[in-house]
Amino acid sequence: MTGRDAATRSHALLEISDLAVAYGGHPVIDGLSWQVGGSGSLVTAVLGPSGCGKSTLLRAVAGLEQPTRGVVRFDGQDLAGVEVHRRDFGVVFQDGQLFGGRSVASNIGYGLRMRRWSRRRIAGRVTELLDVVGLPGYEKRSVDTLSGGQAQRVALARALAPHPRLLLLDEPLAALDRRLRDELAVEISEIVRAAGVPTVVVTHDHAEAATMADEIAVMRDGAMVQVATPSHLWRRPVDEWTAKFLGVTTVVDAQLRAGIADTVLGEIVLDLPDGSRRLGLRPESVEVMGPAGADDSGTGTATVVLVAELPAGPRVRIETAVGEIDAVADESVAIGDRVRIRLVPERVAVIG
Numbered sequence: 081m082t083g084r085d086a087a088t089r090s091h092a093l094l095e096i097s098d099l100a101v102a103y104g105g106h107p108v109i110d111g112l113s114w115q116v117g118g119s120g121s122l123v124t125a126v127l128g129p130s131g132c133g134k135s136t137l138l139r140a141v142a143g144l145e146q147p148t149r150g151v152v153r154f155d156g157q158d159l160a161g162v163e164v165h166r167r168d169f170g171v172v173f174q175d176g177q178l179f180g181g182r183s184v185a186s187n188i189g190y191g192l193r194m195r196r197w198s199r200r201r202i203a204g205r206v207t208e209l210l211d212v213v214g215l216p217g218y219e220k221r222s223v224d225t226l227s228g229g230q231a232q233r234v235a236l237a238r239a240l241a242p243h244p245r246l247l248l249l250d251e252p253l254a255a256l257d258r259r260l261r262d263e264l265a266v267e268i269s270e271i272v273r274a275a276g277v278p279t280v281v282v283t284h285d286h287a288e289a290a291t292m293a294d295e296i297a298v299m300r301d302g303a304m305v306q307v308a309t310p311s312h313l314w315r316r317p318v319d320e321w322t323a324k325f326l327g328v329t330t331v332v333d334a335q336l337r338a339g340i341a342d343t344v345l346g347e348i349v350l351d352l353p354d355g356s357r358r359l360g361l362r363p364e365s366v367e368v369m370g371p372a373g374a375d376d377s378g379t380g381t382a383t384v385v386l387v388a389e390l391p392a393g394p395r396v397r398i399e400t401a402v403g404e405i406d407a408v409a410d411e412s413v414a415i416g417d418r419v420r421i422r423l424v425p426e427r428v429a430v431i432g
């Protein structure tokens with residue numbers, strides 16, 4: 081399967097219907113239905129809070145957990161009864177789970193030896209993959225001497241080696257520090273796209289999901305609540321829980337008339353039908369404009385209660401009609417200033 085196939089395929093690659101998985105009789109996933117890859121996306125993220133069942137879902141797709149109900153299909157084939165190693169899926173876990181005490185080459189070649197590839201062919205594939213993951217020449221190194229980031233690169237190479245039909249990544253960056261996570265998220269995304277392997281990546285970090293994936297499935301309590309592109313998710317979260325999980329800190333009511341939404345924080349142009357809506361605000365959704373004055377029609381007013389000078393510009397906390405909220409400022413303001421505020425249309429989330 082190549083990226084191009086993914087773009088032209090009309091049916092979903094992975095189809096899950098009414099899936100249920102339980103541990104000791106306690107359901108963790110109950111009635112989950114989800115289709116992956118039908119819209120042409122190659123990398124899909126499953127994003128949800130800790131404990132919502134993301135890893136369990138991935139393990140059920142890999143064949144490592146037995147569903148109590150439901151169907152998992154891959155490319156039209158029902159996977160019930162298909163053993164883990166016959167699914168041809170590559171899996172990478174949070175801590176890589178490399179075989180300790182062995183060399184990098186031995187780890188990457190593992191699945192190829194199982195498939196009875198010749199030594200020469202394995203050696204060629206290992207070298208090729210070490211180039212792909214940025215570790216050329218590492219064949220003989222013991223995996224016990226690798227850094228966390230290097231170990232995850234080797235785990236990725238091992239998963240990609242047998243040309244899997246699907247790659248399943250379970251929080252592959254969770255054990256790494258922030259800077260390395262950001263760097264490796266971009267790298268992994270580039271690597272799987274270049275290889276053209278459809279990928280599902282589980283994460284609880286929405287920046288990571290947006291960096292890596294074309295499509296994000298938001299999961300809550302064992303079910304999918306919304307599946308959309310990252311930009312659609314930020315702008316149109318399906319409900320208040322999803323909006324807040326995605327970084328919305330304040331929700332305000334709006335009355336729309338002729339493309340203008342009226343809120344207690346001022347007016348905003350929104351191309352939506354007349355009626356009542358709820359708007360979700362993140363700090364970047366609210367801009368502090370300058371001193372409040374005689375002509376404040378259409379804008380809200382607020383009082384500055386805290387100022388933090390961040391590299392990207394001042395971040396301020398302001399007292400408004402809906403309580404204290406965080407906002408961004410173009411120019412310097414001081415604690416106690418009475419200021420005008422503006423809602424930024426493209427950075428406001430419309431809920432529902």
Ligand SMILES: Nc1ncnc2c1ncn2[C@@H]1O[C@H](COP(=O)(O)OP(=O)(O)OP(=O)(O)O)[C@@H](O)[C@H]1O
Nearest residue numbers: 103104108128129130131132133134135136137284
């Ligand atoms: N082997 C197991 N036996 C019993 N309960 C389990 C097992 N694995 C997971 N659970 C429970 O199932 C629920 C979902 O766990 P899961 O690991 O799938 O969630 P998650 O969304 O991946 O969480 P996290 O982001 O913290 O890894 C949790 O309440 C967890 O305690």
